[in-house]
Amino acid sequence: MNNLDTFRFLSLRVLIFLIIVFLTLIGLITYGNSLSLSANVPDKYSEVVAGEKFYFEMDIKYPENLGRVDLRFEYKIFGPDNELVAQAKVLKAVETQASFIDSISIPKSVSNGVYSLEVKVLDYGDLDQDISTSFHVVSLENDKLQLYFIILIAVAVFIALLVLYDLKSSRDIRKKLGE
Numbered sequence: 001m002n003n004l005d006t007f008r009f010l011s012l013r014v015l016i017f018l019i020i021v022f023l024t025l026i027g028l029i030t031y032g033n034s035l036s037l038s039a040n041v042p043d044k045y046s047e048v049v050a051g052e053k054f055y056f057e058m059d060i061k062y063p064e065n066l067g068r069v070d071l072r073f074e075y076k077i078f079g080p081d082n083e084l085v086a087q088a089k090v091l092k093a094v095e096t097q098a099s100f101i102d103s104i105s106i107p108k109s110v111s112n113g114v115y116s117l118e119v120k121v122l123d124y125g126d127l128d129q130d131i132s133t134s135f136h137v138v139s140l141e142n143d144k145l146q147l148y149f150i151i152l153i154a155v156a157v158f159i160a161l162l163v164l165y166d167l168k169s170s171r172d173i174r175k176k177l178g179e
Helices: 003-031 140-178
Strands: 036-040 047-049 053-061 069-078 084-094 097-105 113-122 128-138
Touching (some): 053 113, 053 128, 084 097
Parallel strands (some): 047 128
Antiparallel strands (some): 069 084
């Protein structure tokens, strides 16, 4: 084998190596799913009344995305006993990042307790990512009952103060009359 054949042989090996490295890098860039998700419940909605909408914030960061991609969001709410209470599906178009507020209705029939929202994000490829957060459900009837109880106690205290004032006034009047 002469020098020219050796050079061609080595050049072919280097070329094949460079092609493999290039294809690997393209594969990593194209198929890299570094999607960052976060779900946040604003303080105002950390307690939700049964039968109303539950609002939450979603933050998505998808820096390696080279263009617009449609993402499917599946929202599921699970109760204290891990039973499925409500679910919804939404389709959103995302480029490199997005923030939005979304909602899901809580059925009136649910009881008080800690519930969890699970969000599954899918694309039409390999992407499949889950996140979850929790919140409290309270029933409106219990809130009304507590309000009525507080009002009743306030009225009872007010009447007791009036009776005590009246008793003190009548004692003062008797003392003055007795003198």
